[in-house]
Amino acid sequence: MNFIDVAKIYEKIEATTGRLEMIDYLKNLFLSTPPEILDKIVYLTLGNIAASFEGIELGVGEKLFLRALSLATGIPQERLEEEYPKLGDIGKLAEWAVSKKAAQSFFTEDLTVERVFDTLSKVARATGEGAQDLKVRLIAGILSDAKPLEARYIARIVTEKLRLGVRDMTVLDALSEAFLKGRAYRDKLERKYNIYPDIGKIAKVVAEKGIKGLDEITITLGIPVRPMLAQRLRSAEEIMEKIGPRIFAEFKYDGERMQIHVWKDGKVKIFSRRLEDITEPYPDVREYVSKAVEGHEVVLDCETVAINPDTGEILPFQELMHRRRKYGVEEAMKTYPTVTYAFDLLYLDGRELLDEQLDDRRKILKEILKENEKARLVQYEEIDGNVEELERFFEHAVEMGTEGLVVKDPKSIYQAGVRGWSWIKLKRSYISKMIEPVDLVVVGAFWGKGKRAGTYGALLMAAYSPEEDVFKTVCKMGSGFTDEELARMPKLLEDYKIDHKHPSVISNIEADVYFVPVKVAQVLGDEITLSPTHTCGWNKVRKNAGLAIRFPRFMGWRDDKGPQDATTEEEIIEMYKEQLKVVEVEETKSEEEA
């Protein structure tokens, strides 16, 4: 197939304003393409040379392209640079340059689609020393045999500026028209695309085998499935009304979505929410997840969070991103170790599970997942009709450092690529920050792990209630200490240690060690949230709930303060209410803006 036939259709597509017309042109293009190269045509039409999840970038800069154009046409680069602004588009420039040269030569070879495609693949894959020169030579090679119109599109494709406005969905429409008897199988085609988003391969299969070909498309290890997404509602009550009384309420971890493919021999590939291959920066995840599903082939849907290695607490999302940026992987693995929570199973040992109910998928997932310290099953609760229970679980989830809940319909199938109502998220809506530190009393401690073995990993902190003359817990604090402070801590607190909870402390939490409430520390958190466990503010803001400080950090000891000078319960309640007002204002503001 000659590239000029494709270029002519691109020219028509470029000129059209009607979507149906565009689909028609594409349909004709696809029908006139030999099936065995239809994948190549589809990738090129989308301005690419592979499925987008492969992340292969042509990425040829304009400067480099002008060098190639100059080499191919004999027109000096300065001259091209002069002409470029007048034409305003790299494609038009290439067309102009090649037409000037074409006037003087007659012996050019016809360019085939295969040759253009293979050359572009080589351009994309050229790396290392001499890669730039090689790219220039490769591009110049096809440009010297190109007709002006061909040069226009080659220029735009290599510089990633094709902009025909053809998207995956348009290609699916055209494929339906061309090979699947119009619209009858359009939905099925899209479902297949959602589980196998390599649109070139799909095109080839339906061109070669028609409707029967559709059935051959299945979940395949190494090809990412488009993830199912969640809707959002504002309250537990609304959610229960929407889904029905029986639900799965799952922690909504604030980390990175990971679709993890594991082969029988332990090989692993990890895909992000946007289907990028993120296997490389997560050697730890590869290891512990493959161990947890040893002997099986699986596709797991998971969320991976960074944790504080010393306390096991979940850290905010940003900390995980160090993996991709600031730190080297090795160092990030130590400073920000991860835990992966699996919440769905899409494929097991050759069997596609998408059409099974969540109830059943979960059962199978539980059976095959041999949990270890780092590869865990999502924390969830099955709730039947009790809105209050759902609210409480939400508060618990927030207190544990998550964003809230994803509530799911146990009877639902896995809808790849769809934001449906069988998954609904309930997020904490506070956006305000806690800007003022508080002074809290140490009433207990928990032994540390890892680097903190032998000292405390976290302290149990309480606010003071002058009316009742008691201390009520408001957070577990495990961050913000220097190594020296940590090392000194057992000794520093030794004098206050007792073997039971002090009678003036009101707590629902069992600590490893208890103290007489004396030592005061300054603490800064991210915000104050409702809590099903902490006793500060209990029943005073909401029935059966207290208040907790989220992500508390140690700012220093307040040796100038005694326990009665600590921040009071009433002050914490006030801060919580203030914060709510700020949120309401911000929410109205953003609603007005929307």
Ligand SMILES: Nc1ncnc2c1ncn2[C@@H]1O[C@H](COP(=O)(O)OP(=O)(O)OP(=O)(O)O)[C@@H](O)[C@H]1O
């Ligand atoms: N138990 C869970 N089930 C499903 N998704 C979860 C779960 N825990 C955490 N998540 C994360 O929450 C997201 C679900 O929300 P949604 O589908 O709306 O994604 P989003 O558009 O990225 O939104 P958000 O910004 O709220 O994460 C998932 O993409 C996933 O990364």
